[in-house]
Amino acid sequence: MSDANEKAAPACAACELPTGIKICFTESGHGSKGCPTLAHKGLLKEARALYEESEVFQFARNASIQEGECYTNKVQNPFVLEPTKTRIVEICEFAHKMGYKRLGLAFCIGLANEAAVVNKMFTNQGFEVVSVICKVGGELKEGLGIDPKDFIMPPLKETMCNPIFQAKLLNAEKTEFNVLLGLCVGHDSLFFKHADAYTTVLAVKDRVTGHNPLAAIYLSHSYYGKIMSKP
Numbered sequence: 496m497s498d499a500n501e502k503a504a505p506a507c508a509a510c511e512l513p514t515g516i517k518i519c520f521t522e523s524g525h526g527s528k529g530c531p532t533l534a535h536k537g538l539l540k541e542a543r544a545l546y547e548e549s550e551v552f553q554f555a556r557n558a559s560i561q562e563g564e565c566y567t568n569k570v571q572n573p574f575v576l577e578p579t580k581t582r583i584v585e586i587c588e589f590a591h592k593m594g595y596k597r598l599g600l601a602f603c604i605g606l607a608n609e610a611a612v613v614n615k616m617f618t619n620q621g622f623e624v625v626s627v628i629c630k631v632g633g634e635l636k637e638g639l640g641i642d643p644k645d646f647i648m649p650p651l652k653e654t655m656c657n658p659i660f661q662a663k664l665l666n667a668e669k670t671e672f673n674v675l676l677g678l679c680v681g682h683d684s685l686f687f688k689h690a691d692a693y694t695t696v697l698a699v700k701d702r703v704t705g706h707n708p709l710a711a712i713y714l715s716h717s718y719y720g721k722i723m724s725k726p
């Protein structure tokens with residue numbers, strides 16, 4: 496039985512307990528007001544049960560092993576985090592661990608050069624790659640009721656991004672694991688919703704920061720402070 500409606504909504508992002516004494520981090524820790532680790536035992540049990548399914552178990556297990564393998568010098572005392580693997584390396588290693596042979600690569604036309612490099616990397620690593628660009632299908636934006644004034648380069652005709660078609664093509668090709676590269680906000684959501692295989696993200700779209708959205712977050716207390724107030 497779900498207990499989601501009986502408790503306060505989780506607010507972990509506002510939890511001010513130091514990491515080392517959080518109940519979600521250490522068994523002897525504590526929780527903040529409304530802490531979901533303490534208040535939602537029923538949902539926790541439901542979630543835990545889902546890991547028992549064989550494929551999910553292997554997926555979750557390998558994801559955790561991959562996470563741990565990122566670090567080196569793990570027995571040094573005092574312990575210091577020393578990560579060694581980039582995201583692209585982790586994706587390749589994880590896919591190998593899972594025994595996946597056939598990868599889907601759903602990418603944005605604005606990152607076509609990067610997609611070509613990633614395609615080569617995956618191929619060199621021994622994967623079969625099925626790659627699909629965001630504009631696939633060539634449908635016009637008018638079909639979504641978009642006024643030309645809302646185009647990127649009005650008044651030129653523009654084709655719409657079609658993440659549902661991207662997902663369906665990869666589904667039809669029976670990709671075992673999909674990698675997203677640079678899809679826009681919302682287009683990525685539609686892809687996640689319609690893809691059959693699990694999907695990971697190599698990079699998200701952020702046109703201003705060279706696809707490094709955290710740059711805006713890191714600068715939010717200084718040069719990008721305007722993001723902290725209402726427009």
Ligand code: SF4
Pocket residue numbers: 506507508510511512517518519520525526527528529530531532533
């Ligand atoms: S201690 Fe509880 S409230 Fe704080 S981050 Fe962990 S789960 Fe969230």
